Amino acid sequence: xxxxxxxxxSLPAQGYWGKITATLxxxxxxxxxxxxxxxxxxxxxxxxxxxxxxxxxxxxxxxxTKLHPRFLLVYLLLIAIGIGSFLFHASLLREYQLFxxxxxxxxxxxxxxxxxxxxxxxxxxxxxxKILFLLGAAIMVVIGLVETLIQLYYPEHYxxxxxxxxxxxLVCDLFQIYRSTISQSKYKKERRNLVVxxxxxxxxxxxxxxxxxxxxxxVEVLKLHSWWxxxxxxxxxxxIKFSExxxxxxxxxxxxxRSDKLLATIEPPAEKLKSKEQ
Ligand SMILES: [Zn+2]
Numbered sequence: 001x002x003x004x005x006x007x008x009x010s011l012p013a014q015g016y017w018g019k020i021t022a023t024l025x026x027x028x029x030x031x032x033x034x035x036x037x038x039x040x041x042x043x044x045x046x047x048x049x050x051x052x053x054x055x056x057x058x059x060x061x062x063x064x065t066k067l068h069p070r071f072l073l074v075y076l077l078l079i080a081i082g083i084g085s086f087l088f089h090a091s092l093l094r095e096y097q098l099f100x101x102x103x104x105x106x107x108x109x110x111x112x113x114x115x116x117x118x119x120x121x122x123x124x125x126x127x128x129x130k131i132l133f134l135l136g137a138a139i140m141v142v143i144g145l146v147e148t149l150i151q152l153y154y155p156e157h158y159x160x161x162x163x164x165x166x167x168x169x170l171v172c173d174l175f176q177i178y179r180s181t182i183s184q185s186k187y188k189k190e191r192r193n194l195v196v197x198x199x200x201x202x203x204x205x206x207x208x209x210x211x212x213x214x215x216x217x218x219v220e221v222l223k224l225h226s227w228w229x230x231x232x233x234x235x236x237x238x239x240i241k242f243s244e245x246x247x248x249x250x251x252x253x254x255x256x257x258r259s260d261k262l263l264a265t266i267e268p269p270a271e272k273l274k275s276k277e278q
Pocket of ligand 1: 042
């Protein structure tokens with residue numbers, strides 16, 4: 001158990017969901033607004049994950065280029081996080097805590113695989129590339145299984161969860177920084193823009209998460225855990241967009257990045273859009 005965590009035994013409030021079985025309780029008074037929702041702000045702010053993922057899927061599929069299944073999977077995991085985290089904060093039950101935390105671990109693994117392997121798995125890939133791609137996927141699955149077992153059998157070790165989640169995310173981000181700085185890509189500016197949005201938003205999110213957990217009595221009114229949800233949704237979206245542009249470029253697909261929007265989108269070049277409309 002990490003030292004700054006509020007022990008759930010110190011909060012006896014009970015509502016619809018009964019006894020708190022989660023190993024965590026967050027900086028928000030329980031059942032303050034509803035008999036059915038333990039943490040109102042922390043629950044409803046999770047809808048941002050679902051909204052961002054649905055927007056990203058819609059924005060892509062309404063254009064010429066379809067969202068590749070590997071990125072669709074990541075956005076579906078983001079929806080799972082939103083639903084799982086909503087239920088966790090609403091109930092403070094251990095099973096829903098797992099529904100929140102396990103997809104968080106899986107999404108980092110999917111993002112890491114996407115950061116490393118940038119080509120489409122098809123006949124243009126040579127045998128050694130195919131083997132490496134599948135080996136990489138198999139390693140991610142094994143790590144995911146080990147993480148699942150640790151979460152199931154060692155629930156008291158929240159620090160292990162933080163270490164696994166943070167560690168994989170760090171490796172993934174280092175890959176992206178590397179690709180954004182030394183790349184000879186014609187999309188270098190776009191790469192930098194996306195990686196900066198991803199990392200700055202995540203650092204801000206981590207900052208508010210730390211403040212919320214360490215200084216809860218002084219900052220409770222700011223509902224900082226809700227800001228963690230907003231900022232990480234923004235960060236994940238730009239992390240995925242970065243992997244997407246590397247992927248599209250590696251596979252010779254033309255595109256433009258619309259970074260002027262709140263949530264960056266990837267669109268076909270103007271001439272392709274025009275020919276679609278005609
Ligand atoms: Zn949360």
